[in-house]
Amino acid sequence: MGLRDPMLRNGTIEVTAGGPQSDYPGFTSMAVQSAVDEATRHGGGIVRLDRGVYDVYGPIRLTDRVTLAGAGPETVLRKTDSFKSPFIVDADYGELRVEVADPSGFRVGMGLQIFDESQKWGWDESTAVITAVEGHVLRFDRHLERDYHSDDGGMATNACSIIEVVDAQQVRVRDLTIDGNKAANEPIGGCRAGGIYLYKARDCKVERVLVRDFNGDGISWQITESISVLHCDVRGCKGSGLHPGAGSHSSRVKDNTCSGNGTAGLFVCWRVQFGEFERNVLEHNAVSGISIGHKDSDNRFADNVIRCNGNSGVYCRPEKPSNGASRNKWLRNVIEDNDGYGFFVNAGSVDNELDNNLIRDTGTGRQTGDIWLAEGAERFLAKQE
Numbered sequence: 554m555g556l557r558d559p560m561l562r563n564g565t566i567e568v569t570a571g572g573p574q575s576d577y578p579g580f581t582s583m584a585v586q587s588a589v590d591e592a593t594r595h596g597g598g599i600v601r602l603d604r605g606v607y608d609v610y611g612p613i614r615l616t617d618r619v620t621l622a623g624a625g626p627e628t629v630l631r632k633t634d635s636f637k638s639p640f641i642v643d644a645d646y647g648e649l650r651v652e653v654a655d656p657s658g659f660r661v662g663m664g665l666q667i668f669d670e671s672q673k674w675g676w677d678e679s680t681a682v683i684t685a686v687e688g689h690v691l692r693f694d695r696h697l698e699r700d701y702h703s704d705d706g707g708m709a710t711n712a713c714s715i716i717e718v719v720d721a722q723q724v725r726v727r728d729l730t731i732d733g734n735k736a737a738n739e740p741i742g743g744c745r746a747g748g749i750y751l752y753k754a755r756d757c758k759v760e761r762v763l764v765r766d767f768n769g770d771g772i773s774w775q776i777t778e779s780i781s782v783l784h785c786d787v788r789g790c791k792g793s794g795l796h797p798g799a800g801s802h803s804s805r806v807k808d809n810t811c812s813g814n815g816t817a818g819l820f821v822c823w824r825v826q827f828g829e830f831e832r833n834v835l836e837h838n839a840v841s842g843i844s845i846g847h848k849d850s851d852n853r854f855a856d857n858v859i860r861c862n863g864n865s866g867v868y869c870r871p872e873k874p875s876n877g878a879s880r881n882k883w884l885r886n887v888i889e890d891n892d893g894y895g896f897f898v899n900a901g902s903v904d905n906e907l908d909n910n911l912i913r914d915t916g917t918g919r920q921t922g923d924i925w926l927a928e929g930a931e932r933f934l935a936k937q938e
Contacts, residue, residue, distance in 0.1 A: 556560075566595040571603030571618040580611040582630070582715075583662055585621075592619050602729065604630045609633060610681045612717035612750075615724045621716065623729025626763055627831050631732040635739045637710035640667075644701040649679070650692050655711050659686055664713020665693050666741055670706035672699045674742045680713060711740040712749040712768065722755040726762060733767025733888030735791055740768045743796045743820070747773030748787075755779060765789050771814065775799040775822075784808045791815045794838065798822025810834045817844040818862060821878075824848040834858045842891060845878045845902075855884040861919070865897035866912075874929065875900030886910045890917045893925075900929030907935040 560567045569575035570588040574659070577588045585607060592598035596619025604627040613630070615621055636658030644651045644667055646911075651667060653659070660683065667679040677700075681693035705906065715731050717723045729896040749759055751774035758781040764771040771787035773796040774780045775830060780801065787794035787809065792810030797804045799837035806828065811818035818835030821828075821843065835842035835857065842859035844913035846869065859866040866888040869878050879902060888895040888910060899904075903913050914920035926933055 557932045564684070566592055566598030567599045568592050568598060568762075569603070569842065571605055571607070575603060579798045580605045580607045582607060582611055582613050585613050589613065589615060589619055589621070590925055592930070594619050597723070606631050607778035608781045610660070610711070610716040611662050611714050615716065615718045615721060615726070616687045617721050618723045620725035620727070621723070622727050623727070624729050625728050626780040628727060628729040629732050633736055634734065634737040635711060637739055639705050639709055640707045640709050643703050644697055644707060646698065646700050647696045647824075647866070649694070649696060650690055651693060651709055652689050654689070656686055656691065658748055659683055659691055659711065660707075661685060663711050663811060665691065666710045666712040666739070666746070667697060668708060669701045671703060676744045678742055680745050704712050710739040712739040712746070714748070715767070718751040718754045720753045722757065724754065724757040725760070726758070727760040729762055731762065731764040731767065731853045733765065733769075733790065733895075733896055735766040735768045735789070738768045740791055742915055743770030743773040743792050744775060744798070747771060747796065748790065749773070751777055751780060753773070753777070754848060757781070758783065760784055767791065770794075770796040771811070772796070773798070774801055774804070777801045777804070778803075779803045782809060783807040787814065788812045789813050793817045793820035794835070796820045796822060797825045797828065800824040801828070802826055804828035806830045808832045811838060812836050814838045817839040817842070818859075819843045821845040821849045821852070826851050828852045828879045830857065831855045831902070832857065833864065836860045839860045841866070841868040842888070844870060845868045847872055849878040850880050853884070854886060859886060859888045860890050862891045865893040865895070866891035866920070867896045869896070869898040869902040871927070873903030874901055874903065877903055878905070880904045881906070883907045883910055888912045889920060890915055891920050894922045895920060895921070896924040898924065898926045898930040898933055900927045902933065903931045905933050907933070
């Protein structure tokens, strides 16, 4: 069923998906994508989702000036169970096909992840959406990023982002829940995917979203400008809670909670600069409250609570002097009861300013020191009242 006469409110197109009275009925990612495509045809608009649990087979891809608005936490986008198969012929750079041993669980519209054992993480994975299943051949819509070898554990899985924003601007996501169904899904890396994933995006906002149990990073944004993540809750994900990276500029990350994630609460990756990270709670994450490193400079971290994390509250990754996390400001943060130190600063980070942070162990015996500086971590200046 398609939308013939889109609703216009205050000059904005509105399209609905979900229940039987909506423009695109069905609690599936396909129904949501159809509503998004309708809004896209009109140059953008609001896609409103009913309360309910939506089965997500493939990434919901948002485009310029589209807002995806749920009805609150009861609007749940839930990843369907995993399926995977080895591929039996090498899958080469630039191809749009892969030949798998078992095609039975794959279907058109499903998300797809391709990798081998030597090219499995970082930027080495490939992601796409299946466009055809022809015998043992899967066809898909994005060229492969690498040469993948069938005799090196080459694998095709249906792991994918739940919401994806690529080469788009002025996208909004708000008032819904992302359920990654981690126990029944394959892992996928945060450079190519996330519960919510933005890539080469600009002026986008994610607000009042719960991301839980994704088998990867909760919210990841790469090569972006002016991304805002506000009032979100990211918990129980296999990777990091929040992952800005790859030259993301002017991020605004405020009033979020990241808890119980498998790596860092906030993983500040390469060349994240001029961001504002304020009033976030980062707690009970397995590997650091905040991890920061390569050229992650000129950022402001203020009024955050960083507690009960593994591998120190703030961990500055080792870099050579020209590439460290430099000129960051750390203001009025509470950093307590983490394993190791409040700040663990490896070589390369210079000219960081600490002002009125509360760094302590409250009696747990976990946080054994306030600040540890490696040789080569210079001008890490602390001011306390």
